[in-house]
Amino acid sequence: MKAYYKPFLAIVIILLADQVLKFWIKLNMTLGQEFHLIGKWALIHFTENNGMAFGMEFGGEAGKLALTLFRIAAVSMIGYGVVYLIKNKYHRGLILNVALIFAGALGNIIDSSFYGLLFSESTYFETAKFLPAGGGYAGLFHGKVVDMFYFPIIQGIIPTWFPIWGGEDFIFFRPVFNIADAAISIGVISILIFQKRYFKEERMEESYPHSEIVEE
Structure with a gap:
């Protein structure tokens, strides 16, 4: 059971932090409201999206339902993967990063599955109301994902000589995201960076009795 402790704790912490912050944002901020954390480069900016991580969209009501159902299926597989990795004693770093991905995916599923009913x-x-008398703003699986972290670190105008986008405003980093998105990104990037360490061939320990060698 000790092998499950750290991944489970990480999942619980991420989910609690993600949902507590989202609840606070929904109940205390109007859409588009923002305040500065560090100058103009780090903001809390309340926005919602109907689609994927970092505000990307996916095709209308039918697409929204399909995406949510796909997320549920995917997070079920990821959860199974966490258990499988633990049982088979894979690298602890790999297990922890897959747990981060699981927690992030589950955090956004909660929004898209239930927030339409709750707010x-x-x-x-x-600002939104929790459990309003007239019912929520959408049905099951049609809620919006709450985003709030915005880091427009570099802002300017793309030079006019640059093809296609010349003369347009440029912002880095433009996407608005949440704790769940960050957990997914950290998990995926860490796996990519440390994959050689996580998946290297380890010395196999014999799990069966040594067979006797018969000399002729």
């Missing part, structure tokens, strides 16, 4: 619509003029 009224967030607008640019009013």
Whole structure:
């Protein structure tokens, strides 16, 4: 059971932090409201999206339902993967990073599955209400994912001589994201960086009795 402790603890911490912050944002900020954390380069900016991580979209109501159901299937497989990796004693770093991906995916699934039932619509003029008398703003599996972290570290205008985008405004980093998105990104990037360490061939320990060698 000790092998499950750290991955489980990481999952619980990420889910709690993600959902507590999202609840606070929904109940205390209007859509589009923001405040600065560090100058102009780190902001809390409340936005919602119907699609994937970092505000990307995916095709209307049918696409939204399909994406949510796909997420549920995917997170079930990832959860199984965490258990499999633990049981088969894979590298602890790999297990922890897959647990991060699982927690992040599950965090966003909670939004898209239940927030439409739990909250009224967030607008640019009013904050949302929790469990409103008239019901939530959407049905099951049609909720919006809450995002809030915005880091426009570099801002400027692309030179006019640059093909296609010349003269347009440039912002890095433009996407607005949440704790769940960050957990997924950290897990995936860490696996890519340390994959040789995680998947290297280790000396196999014999799990069966040594067979006797018969000399002729």
